[in-house]
Amino acid sequence: MIKVILKKLGALVPACFIGVLAVQGTWAATPGDNMPLGRKAVAIVDGQYPASYFPNTELLGADEMRITALGTGMPNQTKRAVSISYFVELGNGDKFLFDIGSGAMGNLFSLRPDFSKIDKVFASHLHVDHVGDFMGLHIGSWLSGRYTPIHFYGPSGSTPELGSKTFIKGMKMAYQWDIATRSGALPDAGGEIVVHEFDYTEKNQVVYQENDVTIRAWPAIHSLDGSVSYSLEWNGLKYVFGGDTYPNKWYMKYAQGADIASHELFLPPKALAAYFGWDLGQATYVSTRIHTEPQAFGKVMATLKPRMAVGYHSVQSPENNAAIMDEVLKVYDGPLTVARDLMVINVTKDDIVVRMATVDEYVLPPNVTDAYKKAPRTNKKSPSKLIVAGKWKEYTPPPMPEK
């Protein structure tokens, strides 16, 4: 059934490895998740996954990892391919975001997640197609259930002003008015951003370790100093998020043993030139010097041999996907997924299942918890007398409800 569905997607899903799970065992899964009304999650029995992933209908196995590609496209995002972001959920209930590029918040929201659990973003670098929706996430999740600070993990730069601390400081400055208008009406602590900047030059350093989850970072090669790749290790499973990078020796070393190794998979020069209307020289420079063109991706994966190679960061069209696949397959014939937005990968020690999510385009916000409703809101504010005096006297609002 899963195979049939993927076949129907044709050129949009050029190649997928489908492992059929035979999962036994416990189903603890996202304990305490705030499930939307009308939804009851059930365990997957005998590896019989539905052909499509319907958010909040499946219990994640206690030993299972679910990776959802929220954005796989370019800075010039389209409706079907927004900028880069991956959402990782673990069977212990922990959730992580790797990048939150422009447009990705809409896809995250379409999953109706429990936003009180989503408070950590790991940024690979500070390009808009990797962090452009950070403030959208911050404000949107503060409105929809998050009542504790959000944590931004990201690299330093070659100078202080090119690092994550400055980025967050700038975002706070730029959105002062927005944050001031919502403070008081929304939980105080939810409006806070905590930045964890780390040295981008450190190799395989631990940047996060809690609850048996270890996240490491190492340098990537992309444009200027200050890009990194990450690995997340938990329960014997390893997920690698490459960010943007030219093929590099650190990735080849520290991504070893990955169950899921994601790495950018850019358009080949000719396709890139055609897409942007660039000359072949510029396209060749960007595709093969700043990014990783398909044959280079294939060579990386042929050497690394992950259980599943995941490529992303391209322009989704049948022609472009065909051009990418032609080049990759010249040098790599292992398990491969070319990720699309809202592709879902379930991972256990035994198997890997790749499906697409089915979401409602007019999705309603998830329900919020009692803890969110009761969280302190202390800031009092009001507009000036001049503005208040401008209220039209011919209209009287309805009385406020009794408390």
Ligand SMILES: [Zn+2]
């Ligand atoms: Zn970039």
Ligand SMILES: [Zn+2]
């Ligand atoms: Zn990028």
